[in-house]
Amino acid sequence: MLKVLIDRYIRDGHPVGSRTLSREAGLDLSPATIRNVMSDLEELGFITSPHTSAGRIPTVQGYRFFVDTLLNVKPLDAKSVEQLRAELGIEMGTSDLLESVTGLLSGVTAMAGVVTLPKHEHAVFNRVEFLPLSDNRVLGILVTSEGEVQNRMIMTERVCSPSELQQASNYLNELFAGKDLGAVRNTLLNEMQETRSTMNRMMMTAMQLADQILEKNQSEDYIMAGQTNLMEFHELCDIDKLRNLFDAFNKKQEILNLLDQCVHGDGIQIFIGEESGYQTLDECSMVTAPYQVDGQIVGVLGVIGPTRMAYERVIPIVDATARLLGAALNQKE
Amino acid sequence: MLKVLIDRYIRDGHPVGSRTLSREAGLDLSPATIRNVMSDLEELGFITSPHTSAGRIPTVQGYRFFVDTLLNVKPLDAKSVEQLRAELGIEMGTSDLLESVTGLLSGVTAMAGVVTLPKHEHAVFNRVEFLPLSDNRVLGILVTSEGEVQNRMIMTERVCSPSELQQASNYLNELFAGKDLGAVRNTLLNEMQETRSTMNRMMMTAMQLADQILEKNQSEDYIMAGQTNLMEFHELCDIDKLRNLFDAFNKKQEILNLLDQCVHGDGIQIFIGEESGYQTLDECSMVTAPYQVDGQIVGVLGVIGPTRMAYERVIPIVDATARLLGAALNQKE
DNA sequence: CATTGGCACTCTATATTTGAGAGTGCCAAA
DNA sequence: TTTGGCACTCTCAAATATAGAGTGCCAATG
Numbered sequence: 001m002l003k004v005l006i007d008r009y010i011r012d013g014h015p016v017g018s019r020t021l022s023r024e025a026g027l028d029l030s031p032a033t034i035r036n037v038m039s040d041l042e043e044l045g046f047i048t049s050p051h052t053s054a055g056r057i058p059t060v061q062g063y064r065f066f067v068d069t070l071l072n073v074k075p076l077d078a079k080s081v082e083q084l085r086a087e088l089g090i091e092m093g094t095s096d097l098l099e100s101v102t103g104l105l106s107g108v109t110a111m112a113g114v115v116t117l118p119k120h121e122h123a124v125f126n127r128v129e130f131l132p133l134s135d136n137r138v139l140g141i142l143v144t145s146e147g148e149v150q151n152r153m154i155m156t157e158r159v160c161s162p163s164e165l166q167q168a169s170n171y172l173n174e175l176f177a178g179k180d181l182g183a184v185r186n187t188l189l190n191e192m193q194e195t196r197s198t199m200n201r202m203m204m205t206a207m208q209l210a211d212q213i214l215e216k217n218q219s220e221d222y223i224m225a226g227q228t229n230l231m232e233f234h235e236l237c238d239i240d241k242l243r244n245l246f247d248a249f250n251k252k253q254e255i256l257n258l259l260d261q262c263v264h265g266d267g268i269q270i271f272i273g274e275e276s277g278y279q280t281l282d283e284c285s286m287v288t289a290p291y292q293v294d295g296q297i298v299g300v301l302g303v304i305g306p307t308r309m310a311y312e313r314v315i316p317i318v319d320a321t322a323r324l325l326g327a328a329l330n331q332k333e
Numbered sequence: 334m335l336k337v338l339i340d341r342y343i344r345d346g347h348p349v350g351s352r353t354l355s356r357e358a359g360l361d362l363s364p365a366t367i368r369n370v371m372s373d374l375e376e377l378g379f380i381t382s383p384h385t386s387a388g389r390i391p392t393v394q395g396y397r398f399f400v401d402t403l404l405n406v407k408p409l410d411a412k413s414v415e416q417l418r419a420e421l422g423i424e425m426g427t428s429d430l431l432e433s434v435t436g437l438l439s440g441v442t443a444m445a446g447v448v449t450l451p452k453h454e455h456a457v458f459n460r461v462e463f464l465p466l467s468d469n470r471v472l473g474i475l476v477t478s479e480g481e482v483q484n485r486m487i488m489t490e491r492v493c494s495p496s497e498l499q500q501a502s503n504y505l506n507e508l509f510a511g512k513d514l515g516a517v518r519n520t521l522l523n524e525m526q527e528t529r530s531t532m533n534r535m536m537m538t539a540m541q542l543a544d545q546i547l548e549k550n551q552s553e554d555y556i557m558a559g560q561t562n563l564m565e566f567h568e569l570c571d572i573d574k575l576r577n578l579f580d581a582f583n584k585k586q587e588i589l590n591l592l593d594q595c596v597h598g599d600g601i602q603i604f605i606g607e608e609s610g611y612q613t614l615d616e617c618s619m620v621t622a623p624y625q626v627d628g629q630i631v632g633v634l635g636v637i638g639p640t641r642m643a644y645e646r647v648i649p650i651v652d653a654t655a656r657l658l659g660a661a662l663n664q665k666e
Numbered sequence: 667c668a669t670t671g672g673c674a675c676t677c678t679a680t681a682t683t684t685g686a687g688a689g690t691g692c693c694a695a696a
Numbered sequence: 697t698t699t700g701g702c703a704c705t706c707t708c709a710a711a712t713a714t715a716g717a718g719t720g721c722c723a724a725t726g
Binding site: 348350351352364368371372382385386387388 | 687688689690691
């Protein structure tokens with residue numbers, strides 16, 4: 001009953017009345033009966049009417065109940081998965097891959113797609129390189145075994161000669177070889193504390209440099225695509241709302257916080273309307289799934305759309321995409 | 334006369350009538366006189382009326398005339414320049430700097446700011462590095478003297494050993510040391526053709542790798558900020574227009590073409606409305622200025638807003654910002 | 667007791683009307 | 697050349713109808 005109502009509302013976004021529902025629902029009931037049921041549902045807080053004489057629309061609690069218990073999400077059929085996989089393409093760098101994934105998500109769902117950059121905690125250290133630029137500016141380059149490159153400008157306290165830098169990177173490359181970045185950071189901290197006394201000058205320099213290049217490393221960020229798709233939904237077609245929403249997308253902070261929550265809860269996460277706790281997202285829902293490399297969750301991807309979202313269709317897509325992305329990233333190692 | 338009208342229209346966006354104008358203009362003329370002048374201006378194609386009984390608004394030709402001949406743009410006063418410089422901040426990587434510049438442009442003008450990434454043609458080669466990842470996948474890293482890093486996945490035809498790669502990079506580093514990327518590319522082409530016969534296997538490999546890493550190098554791109562500012566202008570407050578505009582911003586191609594035209598024309602360029610030739614920008618204007626490093630134009634920055642834009646204010650700002658950015662980039666070398 | 671048809675009532679959305687205001691064009695006068 | 701006057705036009709906003717959808721409640725039904 002509630003399911004039919006929500007299904008219908010999701011389909012075309014108009015409040016749905018008893019008459020429509022009696023025709024729609026498989027059950028053979030007159031509008032009058034349905035009116036009774038509907039006023040029950042209203043008391044339970046699952047639906048409301050925008051005004052006395054419009055149909056009813058689902059509340060957040062309504063959607064929540066719908067999603068949690070009424071919905072039977074069947075995993076995406078093999079054919080569709082294959083289609084997604086095909087559209088992804090494999091032979092590309094990680095950033096292109098992520099770009100492609102957001103594009104895919106937004107394209108397939110006609111909403112906004114989002115993917116966090118994978119965390120590098122579990123990436124394996126390959127090597128580090130320091131290049132002198134001028135006086136006390138050094139360019140640090142950190143490469144992981146997966147071929148990710150991070151570079152960062154480092155200001156040193158004193159001027160370092162090229163050979164010093166060479167020594168430092170040799171030392172670090174040997175020390176950290178094959179460890180993952182988490183371990184690298186630990187090793188670094190230990191070394192700095194325990195052997196401080198026995199360190200020579202070269203080692204000190206090396207440590208300081210390493211400390212700096214690893215520092216900002218956990219920079220969180222995400223890629224987004226298809227924001228403009230959201231303009232099509234008339235419930236969001238208010239300039240003010242849109243502006244707030246897009247500003248939030250640009251500022252990134254709030255969205256990042258939300259996405260971060262999704263990493264910790266396991267599996268598919270769904271925020272409906274106000275549940276997110278951020279006012280700008282009051283009229284939006286977000287469906288996310290974490291993706292893994294090597295059995296470790298390294299990031300989240302998802303879809304942002306209006307609360308009136310085709311959850312039944314979106315959830316399997318997000319789920320499958322997360323798996324595909326994980327698989328693609330694994331293959332890179 | 335036309336100037337006063339346009340000034341006024343720019344200020345509050347309403348069509349302006351003869352009465353208003355007679356009060357506004359310093360000249361002591363009655364509305365009736367002004368009506369005569371206005372109908373002259375209308376015949377010249379500088380203004381139109383949206384309907385019989387609204388004031389007049391400037392046409393594209395009107396703006397053009399206004400900008401070209403009526404406007405006396407005085408360079409930004411020293412104090413404001415200093416203020417801009419202060420907000421830029423110096424000690425940051427190039428990409429942060431560009432980010433900061435777009436933010437500044439959009440913030441100061443309350444419109445959308447845009448900056449192209451600097452072309453690297455004139456950047457000086459520092460070194461190149463090849464890291465084996467797996468089988469036939471090699472990570473190529475190209476570093477310029479300015480500390481820009483570009484990395485790129487390279488698929489090799491055959492499996493290269495680490496030492497081969499090492500040899501190759503040594504060879505290239507020596508060959509290209511101190512040249513700018515344009516020269517590097519030329520050297521590369523020459524070497525590949527002329528000495529093909531005398532090349533040994535190592536050199537062949539090196540050349541192929543270098544070719545690949547230099548190839549995509551001229552990737553054009555831009556950074557944008559403050560798109561949402563455009564939502565405030567009621568002439569753009571139409572969902573469809575906005576959607577088209579934002580889609581164009583995301584696709585980037587059209588905007589890039591336009592920005593490219595701005596590099597070639599020298600100095601400040603202004604596109605008003607349809608002049609751009611792109612329908613999505615019909616109701617927008619764009620004010621751009623190229624910025625230089627080492628006396629060479631390496632990119633463009635600018636502002637995108639509605640045709641009703643405070644040109645008099647925006648032009649000096651764009652101009653000054655371009656200089657500041659150039660100066661900041663120069664300082665990096 | 668759940669279900670149903672009937673009916674008066676409410677509220678919105680849409681169309682229509684109306685009037686005020688702003689601006690114009692034109693003309694004759696200064 | 698400039699000006700005031702005047703009739704005319706057109707939009708915007710408010711006010712006013714009207715149709716339609718949906719509700720709630722009640723009495724009737726099996």
